[in-house]
Amino acid sequence: MSFKASPSHMSFSSLSSNPEDELDLSVAIMAQQAALLNVYANNNLLVTYYLNQQDNNQQIHRGSIRGHRVIHRGRANVEHNLWVDYFTENSWYPDSMFRRRFRMGRSFFLCIVNAVEGHDNYFVQRYDAFGRLGLSSLQKIAAVFRMLAYGAPTDSTDEYVKIGESTTIESMKRFCRAVVEVFRERYLRSPNGNDVARLLQIGEKRGFPGMLGSLDCMHWTWKNCPTAWARQYNGRSESPTIILEAVADYDQWI
Numbered sequence: 001m002s003f004k005a006s007p008s009h010m011s012f013s014s015l016s017s018n019p020e021d022e023l024d025l026s027v028a029i030m031a032q033q034a035a036l037l038n039v040y041a042n043n044n045l046l047v048t049y050y051l052n053q054q055d056n057n058q059q060i061h062r063g064s065i066r067g068h069r070v071i072h073r074g075r076a077n078v079e080h081n082l083w084v085d086y087f088t089e090n091s092w093y094p095d096s097m098f099r100r101r102f103r104m105g106r107s108f109f110l111c112i113v114n115a116v117e118g119h120d121n122y123f124v125q126r127y128d129a130f131g132r133l134g135l136s137s138l139q140k141i142a143a144v145f146r147m148l149a150y151g152a153p154t155d156s157t158d159e160y161v162k163i164g165e166s167t168t169i170e171s172m173k174r175f176c177r178a179v180v181e182v183f184r185e186r187y188l189r190s191p192n193g194n195d196v197a198r199l200l201q202i203g204e205k206r207g208f209p210g211m212l213g214s215l216d217c218m219h220w221t222w223k224n225c226p227t228a229w230a231r232q233y234n235g236r237s238e239s240p241t242i243i244l245e246a247v248a249d250y251d252q253w254i
Contacts (some may be wrong), residue, residue, distance in 0.1 A: 004104045006063045006172065008203050009158075011212055021205070054157075054181065063071055076162060078139055079136045079138055079139060079242060082138055082139065082142060082161075083138075086098050086106065087106065087110070088103050092116055093130070101149060102142075102144070102149060102151045103145070103148070104148075107129070109145070112141070112179070113137055113138060113141050115178075115180065115182050115183075115210075116141060116178045117136070117137040117177060117184065119178045119181065119182050120177075120178045122170075122171075122172055122174050123137035123140055123141065123171075123174070123178075125137065126138065132212075135167065139161050139162070140163065140167070140168075140171040140175070141171070141175060142157075142161055143157040143161045143163050143171060144168070144171050144172050144175045147168070147172060152171075154168045154169055154172075184200045186254060187253050188254060191212070191253075195253075196212065199211075199213065200212070201247075212247060212249065213247040213248050213249040213250075214247065215245060215246075215247050216246055216248070217243050217245050218243070218244045218246075219235065219237070219241040219242070219243055219244075220241060220242045220243075220244055221237070221240070221241055222239070222240040222241055222242050225239075225240035
């Protein structure tokens with residue numbers, strides 16, 4: 001088979017016979033390799049450019065969660081409003097209104113706030129990354145007590161306390177954990193012999209001999225009750241419930 005000489009096709013016999021042709025071939029090969037490297041580099045630059053363009057064209061979002069909308073609630077005045085409404089000497093709402101809305105007196109409420117704040121740094125008021133003052137312990141715990149007192153949903157406290165749903169849930173979890181850890185040894189323990197004798201004596205003086213305290217029950221809906229047990233736990237309601245019983249004495253020990 002014979003090949004015709006052309007600019008792009010050369011016979012190997014002619015190249016091997018002339019040293020200058022061999023040098024020209026080496027230069028041509030090196031030029032082709034350099035051209036290929038330039039093509040690869042340009043391709044990489046093009047790919048990087050288009051990837052950056054796609055990132056820049058994506059929807060800009062604020063906050064740590066994509067799609068989360070940041071609402072500026074004006075929290076700076078909320079703590080002041082709480083103090084003026086409930087905790088100053090001439091507060092807008094009297095003690096009876098505070099006890100009805102928080103299910104306890106002011107002094108006892110502030111005692112719990114101070115104890116929880118000293119136990120968990122989550123409730124300590126701090127500045128955020130933008131230098132703005134964050135939520136105070138009073139705001140977080142007030143939202144928690146509103147939920148506990150009224151059984152309200154998590155986002156119902158946003159209008160007055162100006163606290164978001166996720167922050168309210170986190171405050172509730174940390175508050176319950178802190179209360180158990182702080183008050184467990186004194187108020188959430190089983191009564192010893194001295195406690196039983198004292199409570200029996202108090203009950204007898206009040207006309208209830210043998211009484212340790214007041215018993216209260218609460219029915220909790222058992223959502224994931226096994227089907228085989230459902231009839232055993234059905235009461236007045238149509239869904240299965242579990243009864244939570246608690247005994248409290250006059251000192252509010254549980």
